Amino acid sequence: MTNQIIIAIDAMGGDNSPNKVIEGISIHSKSSEDIIYKIFGNEKLISPLIKKYNLSNDKIKIFHTDNIVENEDTALSAAKKGKDTSLWLAVESLKHDAADAIVSAGNTGALFLISKLNLKMIENIDKPALSALWPSKKGMNVVLDLGANIDCNSKNLIDFSIMGSALLKALYEDVKANVALLNIGSEELKGNAMIKDTYQLLIENKNPLFDFNGYIEGNHIMDGDVNVIVADGFTGNIALKTAEGTSNFIISELKNALSSSIIGKFSSLLNFNNLKKFKNKLDPRLYNGAILLGLDKPVIKSHGSTDAVGFANSLKVCEKTIRGKLIDQIKNNIN
Amino acid sequence: MTNQIIIAIDAMGGDNSPNKVIEGISIHSKSSEDIIYKIFGNEKLISPLIKKYNLSNDKIKIFHTDNIVENEDTALSAAKKGKDTSLWLAVESLKHDAADAIVSAGNTGALFLISKLNLKMIENIDKPALSALWPSKKGMNVVLDLGANIDCNSKNLIDFSIMGSALLKALYEDVKANVALLNIGSEELKGNAMIKDTYQLLIENKNPLFDFNGYIEGNHIMDGDVNVIVADGFTGNIALKTAEGTSNFIISELKNALSSSIIGKFSSLLNFNNLKKFKNKLDPRLYNGAILLGLDKPVIKSHGSTDAVGFANSLKVCEKTIRGKLIDQIKNNIN
Numbered sequence: 001m002t003n004q005i006i007i008a009i010d011a012m013g014g015d016n017s018p019n020k021v022i023e024g025i026s027i028h029s030k031s032s033e034d035i036i037y038k039i040f041g042n043e044k045l046i047s048p049l050i051k052k053y054n055l056s057n058d059k060i061k062i063f064h065t066d067n068i069v070e071n072e073d074t075a076l077s078a079a080k081k082g083k084d085t086s087l088w089l090a091v092e093s094l095k096h097d098a099a100d101a102i103v104s105a106g107n108t109g110a111l112f113l114i115s116k117l118n119l120k121m122i123e124n125i126d127k128p129a130l131s132a133l134w135p136s137k138k139g140m141n142v143v144l145d146l147g148a149n150i151d152c153n154s155k156n157l158i159d160f161s162i163m164g165s166a167l168l169k170a171l172y173e174d175v176k177a178n179v180a181l182l183n184i185g186s187e188e189l190k191g192n193a194m195i196k197d198t199y200q201l202l203i204e205n206k207n208p209l210f211d212f213n214g215y216i217e218g219n220h221i222m223d224g225d226v227n228v229i230v231a232d233g234f235t236g237n238i239a240l241k242t243a244e245g246t247s248n249f250i251i252s253e254l255k256n257a258l259s260s261s262i263i264g265k266f267s268s269l270l271n272f273n274n275l276k277k278f279k280n281k282l283d284p285r286l287y288n289g290a291i292l293l294g295l296d297k298p299v300i301k302s303h304g305s306t307d308a309v310g311f312a313n314s315l316k317v318c319e320k321t322i323r324g325k326l327i328d329q330i331k332n333n334i335n
Numbered sequence: 336m337t338n339q340i341i342i343a344i345d346a347m348g349g350d351n352s353p354n355k356v357i358e359g360i361s362i363h364s365k366s367s368e369d370i371i372y373k374i375f376g377n378e379k380l381i382s383p384l385i386k387k388y389n390l391s392n393d394k395i396k397i398f399h400t401d402n403i404v405e406n407e408d409t410a411l412s413a414a415k416k417g418k419d420t421s422l423w424l425a426v427e428s429l430k431h432d433a434a435d436a437i438v439s440a441g442n443t444g445a446l447f448l449i450s451k452l453n454l455k456m457i458e459n460i461d462k463p464a465l466s467a468l469w470p471s472k473k474g475m476n477v478v479l480d481l482g483a484n485i486d487c488n489s490k491n492l493i494d495f496s497i498m499g500s501a502l503l504k505a506l507y508e509d510v511k512a513n514v515a516l517l518n519i520g521s522e523e524l525k526g527n528a529m530i531k532d533t534y535q536l537l538i539e540n541k542n543p544l545f546d547f548n549g550y551i552e553g554n555h556i557m558d559g560d561v562n563v564i565v566a567d568g569f570t571g572n573i574a575l576k577t578a579e580g581t582s583n584f585i586i587s588e589l590k591n592a593l594s595s596s597i598i599g600k601f602s603s604l605l606n607f608n609n610l611k612k613f614k615n616k617l618d619p620r621l622y623n624g625a626i627l628l629g630l631d632k633p634v635i636k637s638h639g640s641t642d643a644v645g646f647a648n649s650l651k652v653c654e655k656t657i658r659g660k661l662i663d664q665i666k667n668n669i670n
Contacts, residue, residue, distance in 0.1 A: 135584075136584075137584065137587065147519055147520075150519075150526070150527055151527070182573065184482055184485075184568075184569055184572040184573065184576070185482075185572075185576070191485075191569075192485050192486070192569065217576045217580075218572070218573050218574070218575070218576030218577030218578075218579070218580055219576040219577070219579040219580035219583070220580060221577060221580050222580050222581065222583075222584040223580075231573075233519075234519055234526075234527065234570070235569070235570065235573055237519040237520075237553070238517065238519065238553050238566075238570055238573055238574050238577075239553070239573050239574070239577045240553070241519070241520070241552045241553030241554040242553030242554070242556060242573075242574040242577045242578050242581070243553075243577050243578070243580075243581040244553070244554040245552075245553055245554035245555060245556050245557050245558075245578075246557065246577070246578040246581040246582055246585075247581055247585060248554070248557075249470075249471075249472065249557040250581075250582060250585050250586075251585075252472065254589070
């Protein structure tokens with residue numbers, strides 16, 4: 001085996017595609033070697049961009065198709081569009097081992113359904129989970145499930161613990177995985193029966209991949225004391241979206257405060273470098289790349305509204321999951 | 336009926352009590368007339384503070400007891416301490432119509448259990464709900480349930496919609512109540528059966544107290560387009576705590592950014608006034624006072640760690656719920 005990695009890319013999904021996709025490839029290719037980018041989409045739109053961003057032809061393979069999945073498609077209508085959409089073709093290349101991972105900035109539901117139709121589940125995993133990276137005071141967290149499954153049982157949450165820990169270790173080689181179950185804190189009401197059962201099972205059955213740290217409440221997700229946070233898809237999605245909304249609210253209030261007077265405008269210029277550092281740490285593009293776990297190849301979803309920098313980061317996530325042997329880590333540790 | 340209001344106060348609960356409680360009464364009494372404060376707790380500790388804060392004797396009634404509920408008590412152990420704890424006595428004064436509302440900064444579970452043991456539920460409401468205020472871009476939201484009930488049915492969520500709207504209108508007289516159900520956004524997976532049923536029932540059965548605006552995702556809670564956000568207690572608690580954690584994380588990152596260089600320190604001095612305005616808008620003390628809805632008297636929980644300013648705001652919430660006829664609003668609109 002060489003170190004060469006092949007990433008399948010649906011170039012047509014998301015805002016301002018394929019422009020941001022090709023520019024994102026250009027950014028990623030400058031810091032990463034031994035990558036082949038298989039680009040699925042409209043060659044007439046893609047080829048001029050390859051030239052524009054001066055991408056070397058030996059890193060790029062374009063697979064032309066006119067058929068694309070739209071943002072407005074439901075997962076089902078996207079799948080019914082046939083096996084020649086850029087998304088279907090990109091996923092299918094993984095099925096035939098012609099690529100190692102896939103990324104799309106398009107329709108989330110479509111990516112997941114078409115992936116599930118084409119790729120195998122890892123043995124002994126019942127449900128795939130959607131995971132993402134979340135900044136903390138001490139580094140990065142993996143949080144899952146973020147919405148792939150509304151109804152979960154204890155076996156699912158234990159699988160999520162294993163898959164989330166494997167992802168963390170694939171992305172950050174030297175980090176020790178510490179798992180916690182997202183729960184509420186009130187003494188009398190601590191969690192429902194399913195969460196309590198999961199807690200008991202995780203205490204009784206240690207897994208070499210991670211330490212189990214019990215429950216965590218929403219206000220401690222970003223403390224950094226644990227780094228793999230596990231929830232059913234409904235709860236995880238509520239937490240993710242609420243954090244996003246709170247962050248947007250505070251940043252917008254901060255901007256208002258800083259620009260609401262002349263002295264404010266002047267002094268925020270002085271603060272520019274520090275505020276930039278602050279903004280960079282919270283830049284959602286840094287954490288771009290949700291990962292669908294449970295299938296036998298890495299499936300990465302870039303945010304639809306991200307730009308080329310964000311898309312390049314989701315390519316980095318693809319690369320790391322492959323080099324970090326994410327799928328093998330899961331297979332070797334699943335019960 | 337006079338306009339005089341009687342607030343029962345457990346003076347012994349929470350950090351730094353009874354000091355912050357008596358100072359909080361002093362702050363509140365300066366802006367509010369016709370209030371009698373019935374203070375339950377250790378007279379030896381309370382009397383000197385009454386003098387210190389120069390509180391007029393005709394506004395104050397002290398009810399001495401040595402027995403208090405501790406932070407470490409469970410709800411059950413608190414209730415078992417007997418009927419002469421400061422908390423029990425304060426709640427009991429509502430039962431006998433000797434006070435119009437109660438506030439405590441102490442043990443949350445104890446306040447709720449002892450309230451439920453002593454006070455009647457409003458007719459046709461099955462479960463009480465814990466609600467709180469949450470800032471938005473356009474004003475304030477009421478969010479409930481925040482943890483009183485893990486398992487809810489459609490009837491409960493509809494009751495929460497009515498009670499939350501009544502609270503909003505009691506607190507902000509001229510505001511129109513717009514209710515939304517907290518849900519996740521993925522098309523295929525939108526909500527569980529219970530949420531979908533509730534949605535249908537709210538569409539079919541209009542209530543004069545509020546407009547129903549459908550679903551809301553966590554990232555839009557703070558947009559201000561709706562102002563009563565309804566969830567089961569597990570989901571609501573996760574959202575509340577996650578917002579709190581995100582807010583703490585961002586503020587702490589911001590502080591680091593502003594103080595991480597000399598020019599940062601200097602320029603943040605310049606920004607002081609604007610940042611203070613920003614901080615004030617996000618000040619959790621402003622929103623202090625969670626309200627247990629569903630009982631036939633207002634039960635207010637102040638944050639245990641708040642200070643005198645925060646406690647004064649929870650007294651303001653007591654006053655507004657009484658003057659705004661919260662309980663009558665609920666009774667008149669419940670199905």
